[in-house]
Amino acid sequence: MAEKGPLKISAKELTSGLVHAKDVEVFIGRLAMEEEWEPLGPTPFPSIATLRSWDHLLLSRYKPFYAPFCDYCCLCTYGKCDLSKGRLGACGLDMKAQTARIVLIACCIGAATHLSHARHMVDHLIEKYGEDYPINLGSDIAVEMPHARLITGIKPKTLGDLAFLLNYCEKQVTQCLSAAHTGQEGSYIDFESKALQVSMIDHLAMEIADVAQIVTFGFPKGDPDAPLTWVGLGVLDLSKPVVLCIGHNVSAGIEVIDYLEKSGLGGPGETVEVAGLCCTAHDITRYRDQAKIVGPISDQLRIIRSGAADAIMIDEQCIRTNVVYEAQRVKTPVIAVSDKASHGLPDVSELPIEKIVQMLVSGSTPGVFLPDLEKAGAVVALTAIRMAPIRQKFKIIPDPSQIQTQASQCTFCGTCRRNCPIDLPIDQAVFNAKNGNFELLSMLHDVCLGCARCEQVCPRKIPALSLIEAAAQHKIKTEKYRMRVGRGPILDTEIREVGSPIVLGEIPGVVAYVGCANFPNGGREVATMAREFARRGYIVTLSGCSAMVASYVKNEEGKTIYEEFPGAFDRGGVVNVGSCVANAHISGAAIKIANIFARRPLRANYEEIADYILNRVGACGVAWGAYSQKAASIATGFNRLGVPVIVGPQGSKYRRMYLGRAEDKESFTVYDARTGERVWVGPAPEHLIIALETMEECMVWTAKLCIRPNDTTKGRMIKLTHYVDLYKRIYGRLPPDLHMFVRTEADIPVTFKDEIMQHLKEVGWKPWERPSIDPTLLKRLVRV
Amino acid sequence: MAMTVKPWQWGNVPGHEMATPVKGDVVAKLIKSAKRPLLVVGGEALREKWGDKLLIDFVAELAKTGVPVVATAHTYRALRERGVEPAAIMTVADVTNRLQDPSWSVDGKGVHDLAIFVGISYQLQSQMLSTLKHFATHLRTISLDRYFHPNATFSMPNLKQDEWEQVLNNVIQVVRG
Numbered sequence: 001m002a003e004k005g006p007l008k009i010s011a012k013e014l015t016s017g018l019v020h021a022k023d024v025e026v027f028i029g030r031l032a033m034e035e036e037w038e039p040l041g042p043t044p045f046p047s048i049a050t051l052r053s054w055d056h057l058l059l060s061r062y063k064p065f066y067a068p069f070c071d072y073c074c075l076c077t078y079g080k081c082d083l084s085k086g087r088l089g090a091c092g093l094d095m096k097a098q099t100a101r102i103v104l105i106a107c108c109i110g111a112a113t114h115l116s117h118a119r120h121m122v123d124h125l126i127e128k129y130g131e132d133y134p135i136n137l138g139s140d141i142a143v144e145m146p147h148a149r150l151i152t153g154i155k156p157k158t159l160g161d162l163a164f165l166l167n168y169c170e171k172q173v174t175q176c177l178s179a180a181h182t183g184q185e186g187s188y189i190d191f192e193s194k195a196l197q198v199s200m201i202d203h204l205a206m207e208i209a210d211v212a213q214i215v216t217f218g219f220p221k222g223d224p225d226a227p228l229t230w231v232g233l234g235v236l237d238l239s240k241p242v243v244l245c246i247g248h249n250v251s252a253g254i255e256v257i258d259y260l261e262k263s264g265l266g267g268p269g270e271t272v273e274v275a276g277l278c279c280t281a282h283d284i285t286r287y288r289d290q291a292k293i294v295g296p297i298s299d300q301l302r303i304i305r306s307g308a309a310d311a312i313m314i315d316e317q318c319i320r321t322n323v324v325y326e327a328q329r330v331k332t333p334v335i336a337v338s339d340k341a342s343h344g345l346p347d348v349s350e351l352p353i354e355k356i357v358q359m360l361v362s363g364s365t366p367g368v369f370l371p372d373l374e375k376a377g378a379v380v381a382l383t384a385i386r387m388a389p390i391r392q393k394f395k396i397i398p399d400p401s402q403i404q405t406q407a408s409q410c411t412f413c414g415t416c417r418r419n420c421p422i423d424l425p426i427d428q429a430v431f432n433a434k435n436g437n438f439e440l441l442s443m444l445h446d447v448c449l450g451c452a453r454c455e456q457v458c459p460r461k462i463p464a465l466s467l468i469e470a471a472a473q474h475k476i477k478t479e480k481y482r483m484r485v486g487r488g489p490i491l492d493t494e495i496r497e498v499g500s501p502i503v504l505g506e507i508p509g510v511v512a513y514v515g516c517a518n519f520p521n522g523g524r525e526v527a528t529m530a531r532e533f534a535r536r537g538y539i540v541t542l543s544g545c546s547a548m549v550a551s552y553v554k555n556e557e558g559k560t561i562y563e564e565f566p567g568a569f570d571r572g573g574v575v576n577v578g579s580c581v582a583n584a585h586i587s588g589a590a591i592k593i594a595n596i597f598a599r600r601p602l603r604a605n606y607e608e609i610a611d612y613i614l615n616r617v618g619a620c621g622v623a624w625g626a627y628s629q630k631a632a633s634i635a636t637g638f639n640r641l642g643v644p645v646i647v648g649p650q651g652s653k654y655r656r657m658y659l660g661r662a663e664d665k666e667s668f669t670v671y672d673a674r675t676g677e678r679v680w681v682g683p684a685p686e687h688l689i690i691a692l693e694t695m696e697e698c699m700v701w702t703a704k705l706c707i708r709p710n711d712t713t714k715g716r717m718i719k720l721t722h723y724v725d726l727y728k729r730i731y732g733r734l735p736p737d738l739h740m741f742v743r744t745e746a747d748i749p750v751t752f753k754d755e756i757m758q759h760l761k762e763v764g765w766k767p768w769e770r771p772s773i774d775p776t777l778l779k780r781l782v783r784v
Numbered sequence: 785m786a787m788t789v790k791p792w793q794w795g796n797v798p799g800h801e802m803a804t805p806v807k808g809d810v811v812a813k814l815i816k817s818a819k820r821p822l823l824v825v826g827g828e829a830l831r832e833k834w835g836d837k838l839l840i841d842f843v844a845e846l847a848k849t850g851v852p853v854v855a856t857a858h859t860y861r862a863l864r865e866r867g868v869e870p871a872a873i874m875t876v877a878d879v880t881n882r883l884q885d886p887s888w889s890v891d892g893k894g895v896h897d898l899a900i901f902v903g904i905s906y907q908l909q910s911q912m913l914s915t916l917k918h919f920a921t922h923l924r925t926i927s928l929d930r931y932f933h934p935n936a937t938f939s940m941p942n943l944k945q946d947e948w949e950q951v952l953n954n955v956i957q958v959v960r961g
Contacts, residue, residue, distance in 0.1 A: 065881050067911035068918055072800025084799055085921060095918050418794050423906050457794070520905065652877070652911040659881050690877050693908055694827040696858035697875065732861040736873060 037155050041605030044153035045168055048175055048197050048357055054607045055193035057638070058614075061667040062639075062658035064192055064686040066099040069655050073098050076182045079552030091182050098405070100191035101180050103632070103656045107195040108177040110633030111202035113317055114581060115169050116340065117249050118209035120316075122162050124251050124373065125216045131160030135211060138221040140491040146591040146602065147207040147584055151200065153604030159216075162208045169208075172201045192656075199636035200606070206634075207584035214488050217254060219286040219578075224494075226487040229285040231293040231548050232479035233302065236273050241388035242308050243380055244332075245276040246300060246323070246581060247315035249493025250283030252337040255377025256313065257288055265381070268292070272384055277303065278318045279478075279544055279579030285485045286578055292482065295629075295765065296517035296545030298450040301326060302469050307395030311360075311384035312367075313376065317580075318516075318628065324366050331391050332382050334358035337376045340567045345369040357382045361390065397469045404468060407433035409460035416454035421650070422447070422520055426464050428453045438471040445472035447522035466743045481551035484562040486543070488579020490589040492596055494569040498539065499597020503616045505715015507571050508722050509541045509706025512586045513546040515623035515631045518650045523549025525695040526624050532699060534574050536722050538706070541575045541586050545625065550574075562592035583634050587641055590617050607778060615775040616672065616705035618719065620685075621645040622698065626654070635689055644685040644705045646698055650680050651691040659686035662737060670709060673774040676782040681709035681775055682740040696730045704735075709775040713746040721749035724756070734759050743771035789941040792931030796910055802934035805941035806926070814926060814938060815851070818898035822871075822890055823847060824879055827857030828929070829903025835949055836929050839903050842952050844868045849959045852890055853882030854879045856904065876904055880912040884920045895922065901936070902928040912934055928952065 043050050071084040073093065081089030093101070125133070135156050137144045148156050148165055157164055176198035179185045185194070213219060220226040236242055245253040253276060258271055268274035268284070269290040275292040276284050284291040294303050297318045299660045303309065304323070307330045316322060316338040324343050327334045336342050344439045348356045353375055359365050362382045370376040396407050398406060407430050416426040426445060429440035445468050454464040469476070501507040511533045513526050523545075534540045540561075542550050551560040564652050565574040569589065577585045594612040595602040602609065613619070621638050623631055626647045632654050635645040639658060647654065660667060662683035669678045684707045692698045703723040711719060720741060728734045734752070739760055742748055744767045748756050776782070787903045789805045791797060806814065809914060815821055832839035840859060844866035847853045855863055855870040856879065863870055871890045872879070882888045886895050901909055909927065913935035916925050927933040930940050930948035940948060 015795075065877065065915070066919070067880075067915045069798070069911075069914070071801070071918075084801060084918060086918075410952060415794075418792055423793070435883075649905050649908040652908045655911070657877055659877060661881070690875060691908065691911075692875055692877075693857040695907055697827070700858075701875070730858050730861070731873065738861060 044604035065657045065659045096188040100188040104195040106629040107633040109197045109629035115205040118205045127396040133159045146588040147204045192715040196640040199633040203634040203637040206581040209581040220487045221488045222491045227289040228482045229289045231483045233476045234479040235292045241310045241384040242273040242307035243384045248279040248317040249315040252373045253284045255373045261378040282579040298517040307393045310387040313380045328366040336369045342369040361386045419453045419457045441471035483551040489585040490569045495596045497593045499593045505711030509618040512541045512621045516627040517545040517625045518627035519625035527553035537571045547576045610642045616710040624648040639688045645689045670775040716747040739765040743768040789932045791934045803936040803939035806938045813954040820896045821898040822896045823851045823853045823900045826904030886922045899925045
């Protein structure tokens with residue numbers, strides 16, 4: 001694939017009769033066409049060093065907290081080096097720097113994955129629609145790509161512009177990753193700065209990927225009333241052939257749907273069920289809401305083993321890496337379409353469609369690698385249609401009548417539990433089943449991550465995951481939930497409506513439930529938390545696997561949160577933005593608030609916008625089941641922009657948090673931009689990223705992390721009402737740190753006034769001398 | 785001869801130096817001999833059984849001997865209901881973060897020399913103990929959960945429920961003195 005960007009010429013030194021210059025970079029092409037839509041800000045196309053001072057500012061308050069996963073460094077041939085207890089490795093690196101280095105590598109993997117996804121998507125779409133295809137998100141969205149404008153200073157107009165932006169992203173990821181080589185960076189703070197840099201790039205890459213697919217595939221363009229679709233293990237009509245799309249890059253899934261429609265076979269669900277897992281599932285429903293979502297990544301083995309799929313198409317990311325083996329067990333052919341995940345399958349690009357289908361249907365190969373997406377669409381559809389009568393939904397999940405027999409080998413050795421990522425009592429459940437009691441097995445279905453590590457280690461080869469699914473068959477049939485399809489970006493018109501109440505604190509906050517399905521107690525906790533905050537009038541946004549499982553708890557009227565609450569970005573709205581890459585619209589909304597509502601200059605003005613968000617926009621991300629490197633870079637990208645993130649207990653294995661210390665008053669001082677004085681503003685927000693243990697604790701912290709220095713009196717009172725109310729409900733007392741958030745008596749929630757006043761009196765609280773300031777961390781924004 | 789114990793989670797092998805497995809009287813003596821112990825209790829204490837009670841009941845009994853408690857997760861209410869006023873309510877990350885600091889103590893009465901972790905979910909606890917192992921060399925740690933935690937200074941060696949309850953009962957008796 002030829003590069004679509006402009007020609008770039010670099011020279012260390014350039015001398016002519018008129019000029020003498022050093023480190024010159026000249027772009028011939030796209031930049032020359034860039035219109036002056038806003039004066040250029042201070043940091044266009046920032047390199048690693050450009051925003052380093054902002055990172056150091058953030059990290060002086062939110063100090064990196066490390067929880068190493070391993071005592072050793074194993075990355076070069078000097079190793080393994082034991083870095084425990086203050087020891088240095090052969091290269092001189094200590095444990096903090098090594099852990100930060102691993103975090104950087106994780107963020108680079110995450111960003112590279114989204115970026116590579118975006119590159120494939122954009123190149124594919126340019127081939128299909130041409131590089132002049134316009135970026136048009138409709139009349140309600142003028143700020144079409146806030147990250148692109150903020151980071152690069154470019155206002156993209158065409159697919160070709162997106163390809164150009166990707167060149168920059170690719171360079172940054174390479175630069176950041178190179179810092180992880182042995183003998184490069186040695187400071188943990190600077191490793192973190194690079195993690196923040198590459199994670200900022202991640203958000204830009206996600207924005208590019210999602211905007212490209214929205215404008216070309218006709219996905220909803222920020223429609224609050226985007227249609228409802230079906231999600232759950234019980235949604236498929238098994239009387240029809242079923243195509244199962246697994247992964248994150250929907251380009252191929254769309255070809256399946258297009259083939260069905262063009263061939264007179266109707267849309268998804270008419271003659272062939274088209275369903276998906278993980279983010280590609282989100283995106284096929286954004287294309288056609290008749291397509292269905294089976295569930296998050298944790299349902300992958302379950303659905304494969306259930307035999308429901310007659311053809312499996314895998315694209316990229318979050319695919320079971322033994323998918324071919326598992327599919328073969330149920331006689332389901334696999335069609336791999338991405339060179340990033342070709343799974344050892346033979347490349348059949350040169351063969352005609354009919355021949356490929358014959359190979360798959362005859363079973364002469366368990367699958368094929370077919371990167372020609374149009375051809376793959378036809379092959380997948382035809383294979384599913386022809387395999388359905390042959391396979392007869394052949395499955396390996398046993399009938400409930402066989403559970404006891406298969407469990408009879410169990411010796412209750414406990415090996416399964418000791419290899420379960422969340423320590424589930426699988427041993428007890430299987431042992432109970434041996435004695436005819438399947439209740440615990442069935443209960444595990446609701447919380448199990450579906451990884452099957454238990455099966456790998458069982459000395460008796462008991463298929464524990466399959467037994468769990470067999471015991472839960474009666475429940476699985478009823479697992480059908482309504483979910484609003486991903487609507488994509490937030491409208492500029494919505495930002496104008498809610499910008500003021502968010503910044504002033506009158507909408508208590510924006511909570512984003514994002515990320516994967518490594519939940520400590522099942523996805524229903526996400527559903528419970530999302531409903532709690534929507535009912536309290538927070539704006540609830542969702543994406544990825546979290547958006548799916550948020551539908552898994554129905555209210556008293558049998559409605560999911562998507563049926564109970566409107567889809568608008570407004571008080572009490574529940575906004576599914578879409579797949580992983582749509583996360584950029586959540587961070588993008590924070591940027592838009594600073595720009596559209598507050599009129600802060602957007603163009604290449606990262607520090608000021610991030611400073612604005614940190615001090616004014618009460619937003620908090622919750623990645624309760626985060627597992628992937630992508631989730632690491634997404635969270636870290638939010639952090640650089642000033643948005644705090646909570647991860648679940650498993651998130652502690654990311655090895656690093658950014659923690660403030662509330663008692664360190666100096667670290668929570670800011671400039672008052674009106675006077676230039678340093679003013680203590682309380683620990684708001686107290687942390688940038690923290691792992692918590694329980695849902696109850698998470699809800700209290702979500703409310704607390706939405707508090708911002710700039711809240712008005714009314715806004716602070718509203719936010720404290722929720723914080724105090726949740727705290728009292730869960731802990732049975734007032735928050736002990738309340739005095740750090742009450743600036744004047746007018747901040748105190750009316751409902752708890754007497755109780756709080758008494759508490760404040762006991763702790764010696766006095767009204768703050770400077771309750772209302774114009775907070776900033778940036779000295780250059782001081783106006784005197 | 786020292787016991788060789790496999791971490792409760794098989795994959796949780798951090799390095800060649802792992803916790804000293806302890807049970808029986810040793811656990812109680814370690815706590816009893818600490819000058820400034822701190823008990824950190826987590827959400828699993830509300831689910832794990834201790835005889836016909838919950839683990840949080842054991843925590844309350846131990847706290848009543850005078851060991852200061854930090855209530856993490858949402859354990860505070862349960863401790864209050866059992867007559868214990870925790871010295872602090874924090875997240876487990878917050879208390880671990882502060883325990884790295886040799887000038888910090890929960891009550892301002894001097895640096896802690898023993899952090900006792902109990903009832904915190906396995907993986908999260910393991911990560912917090914790793915932090916302290918690497919960055920709080922002034923501090924010893926012990927996990928009272930029945931699962932072997934290699935990152936602690938001392939840990940139970942994957943005990944059966946009845947063995948573990950016996951150890952905990954012994955701790956209460958000895959520490960009460």
